[in-house]
Amino acid sequence: xxxxxxxxxxxxxxxxxxxxxxxxxxxxxxxxxxxxxxxxxxxxxxxxxxxxxxxxxxxxxxxxxxxxxxxxxxxxxxxxxxxxxxxxxxxxxxxxxxxxxxxxxxxxxxxxxxxxxxxxxxxxxxxxxxxxxxxxxxxxxxxxxxxxxxxxxxxx
Numbered sequence: 001x002x003x004x005x006x007x008x009x010x011x012x013x014x015x016x017x018x019x020x021x022x023x024x025x026x027x028x029x030x031x032x033x034x035x036x037x038x039x040x041x042x043x044x045x046x047x048x049x050x051x052x053x054x055x056x057x058x059x060x061x062x063x064x065x066x067x068x069x070x071x072x073x074x075x076x077x078x079x080x081x082x083x084x085x086x087x088x089x090x091x092x093x094x095x096x097x098x099x100x101x102x103x104x105x106x107x108x109x110x111x112x113x114x115x116x117x118x119x120x121x122x123x124x125x126x127x128x129x130x131x132x133x134x135x136x137x138x139x140x141x142x143x144x145x146x147x148x149x150x151x152x153x154x155x156x
Contacts, residue, residue, distance in 0.1 A: 003035075 008028070015024035032039075040048075
């Protein structure tokens, strides 16, 4: 049964009257200020320790299981990353092939441009020849017309 503060004060007063104030304070210092029933025994401490150890073991096992799950997930992610890396490797190879094809197309376009330049030069030369032939033809036609006009002027 807990001792109230009033009961402690009454005990101190009685002890002071019988033993004196200094001895009463010394004796009161040895009396607990709490209910002795609240004091844990060695058995209580041992039981608490066993319960805590069991709980800690359970937590360790749960943490280990979760760490294993996380490790499995990390391995799955690693496998996926490797798969993606392999796919990117295939894509890179395709881009390299496409780059080679574009180089060939560029080369063909350059060849065609040179060919068109050559054709353009030939057409220009042909145009100049046609212009000369046209000049010669027109001059010839005018010469024939002038000659025919001259012949008809002379009585012909």
